[in-house]
Amino acid sequence: MKKFIIILFTVYIPIGCAAQQNNASTQEQPNIILLFADDAGYADFGFQGSKEMLTPNLDKLASEGVRFTQAYVTHPTCGPSRAGLITGKSQYRFGYEENNVPTYMSEVSAVDGAEMGLPVDEVTMADYLKKQGYATAVYGKWHLGGADRFHPTKRGFDEFYGFRGGARSYFEYTEEPKEPLNKMERGFGNFEEHTGYLTDALAEEANLFIEKNAKSRTPFFAFISFNAVHTPMDAQPEDLAKFPNLEGKRKIVAAMGLALDRATGKVLNKLKELGIDENTIVVFTNDNGGPTDANASSNLPLSGIKATHLEGGLRVPFLMKWPGQLSPNSTYTKPISTFDLLPTFYKAAGGDLQNLKDIDGVDLLPYVNGQNSEPPHETLFWKRDARAAMRKGDWKLIRFPDRPAELFYLPDDEGELNDLAAKEPARYLQMYKELFAWEATLERPRWLLKKEYEWRDVQRMDKFWPKKDSE
Template sequence: MKLPRQVFLFLVSFFALINGWAQDKPNIVFILSDDAGYADFGFQGSKEFKTPELDKFAKNSVLFTQAYVSAAVCGPSRAGLLTGKYQQKFGFEENNVPGLMSKNGTTGDDMGLPLDQKTMADYLKEQGYKTAVFGKWHQGNADRFHPTKRGFDEFYGFRGGARSYMPYGTDNETKRDEDRLERGFGEYEEYEGYLTDGLADEAISFMERNQKNPFFIYLAFNAVHTPMEAKEEDLKKIQGLTGKRKTLAAMAIAMDKACGKVLNRIKELGLDENTLIVFTNDNGGPSDSNESSNNPLSGTKANHLEGGIRVPFLMSWPGKLKPNTVYNNPISTLDLLPTFVTAAGGNVSGIKDLDGVDLIPFLTENTTEKPHETLYWKKEARGAVRHNDWKLVRFPDRPAELYDIKEDISEVNDLATEHPEKVRELYKMLFNWELTLERPLWQLERRFEGKAAERMDTYRKHKS
């Protein structure tokens, strides 16, 4: 049946409007590295590690000098950034999944990101986005925690927290399902090459298939997390380094090249002018296990000194954010969800208990206001609070310590005895915040707390 001309023109205009509305929404590409050292990038000042692609990206980005994660280890850090909330609010304390003990008898694979929590992918799907995650999930191994049930249309990666960069053989009976590469839900498919390359290829394929629709990509590299496995061609490029540090530098080369492939393809597809891109890391580098460097910060992954919780952070959005600029106020990866959802046209004001903020106004408007005056961290008896430039670190095995972070980025001058009133003030703030939290849904064996303290003490900076 032939449509009347007026109806035909109305439908053409309507669909053109809808298409234009969709195209106005920025694509969002979020790249997360794993266990990288704070200092192990060229744009962070490294002379040993070569990261030319990310260095080039940094020149087109805003570089944040005081970016924090909400946890000093992988799983809870990701739970925080995926929800925009302190993960302790819903019982996902700084303990990776699966943990070893729980208050309700939950064990093993049944530990994961609680199902009553919506992810950034959930919210972006509501705004018409195609969504995908490639790489490490680490939010629960059970089927009900699967990425495709948490807002992501596509998934290629592994459910667990670490795996080989090389393909597993056909004898997969010896491998746990959470370590195997999975396409979609329940279809296991190994990448026949170096995994870092494969994850970049998957992200590019997704962009090519969805370039007419606004899309969200969460590219969660497992690089440079252990195991220490690098390509021979990259190892040959490393001069002056030995052992794990050499292998780490080669792994960083592969990740940098993979990032470059993705970033270059965005431009080749003509999407660069309408794509918001973020690169950051999930926690501080674990210097004892992969010889990463967090200089000039004290501490490492798994503790609340700056080396455990401060991370490299770059953000680019052409036409919105001024390139090659530096932002010096504290931010948090909790800010990613409200930033992304607001950029997509969503309204985050109704999200209960949201702790992150939309960063764009702080970068585009002439304001002296800070995104956060106060930030918190907690793992069982350990905790920390940063309020403006003062930071209190609470320990289970020694008195609390107080630092002026603006003047003492390396945390070598403990001012607790000089400012007992400030210790009391911040200690009370931390305690009052803890009163708002859920009890941890699971915990780890106590021996891991001892290891965290040992790692912290080993990698502290000292007065010269």
């Protein structure tokens, strides 16, 4: 008679690892968190080299992921920038050009007030992710139309806690605000002011959403659209006390940035606490360059500020972390755009990129991982009214309304101090023609602003330039 020997093996798996393996086995799609700042300066983060600002949580995120050194927004002001980000396409192609949705109705042309918002036939990032089975939520600033049909819950988001407008107090309103669109709203039509400091409150609300979906093992997309560090200049005394060597608005923006970093830390810590940080994509970026004249933010060494087509208006801090997919503590140096986030997220969620119709963004992963050595974009365009700009390769052309266009070679001149138009006449002419040819393909603006705002922004371009080495 044959005898059989049975050998038993015992494998020890730490409880935390078992929990993460269980999550991974039941939820293969990564969670997605988009941390979106408002009006922050290009230089105002530790990971960008600041010695004044305190941003330890964002600095840690940078060390754990990829820092993009040439990340661009689709427009240098809040509303159009968000429209490009959330649709994955150049908002100029559907007429979302003329700055933000105006609050004054009598001065608007092209369409009436009820039509001012992200066109309802445009498909959003949240729409696409919902089709992939994601729970979706947005917290904070919307600024893509105040009418009910533009509401976040009608644009692909399951949950919303924030305000429909563009700027509001960081503290609770005790009286009816001058602009009703800036009241805090939970879901659709349920107006409910927060308690405490708004930047912290948005992180806490997002964490409730994260906890709920982690428990049910539902993949989620949380768009945390902070209004920090946009005006009004509201800061807490305890945060101001951390910057004894700063004064005035610079001190306040530093305190507001510290609160933004603290809120980011709350979200990142929650992911780790729940054991889902290894299966979560986290992106941090900003909607446009800092408006130095309004909130004392700094875009140095770049020239220009918010609302200009100089690098300081268009280039933004940008971090992406995806454990196991992206190398930690690395940099990516080729130009990207915020309209790349939609296809990047959609592909990560298991979507087929062929299903994305009529977009301008690309999936960034093959480029960052070196599978594709070409730049994600050979050309990028921006415009507003008579002003426009074009980046082609390493060259940038800026067309002004009150002077000849200028040409810059960015690798040697990221401060845009040396106009090479006279030295490169053939390139100058060719790029000028390409810029106009692109404009000829666009929709007309859906609304127009008072010309005084355009004049103000043209003047801004002359005021914020770093000094040349010889000066």
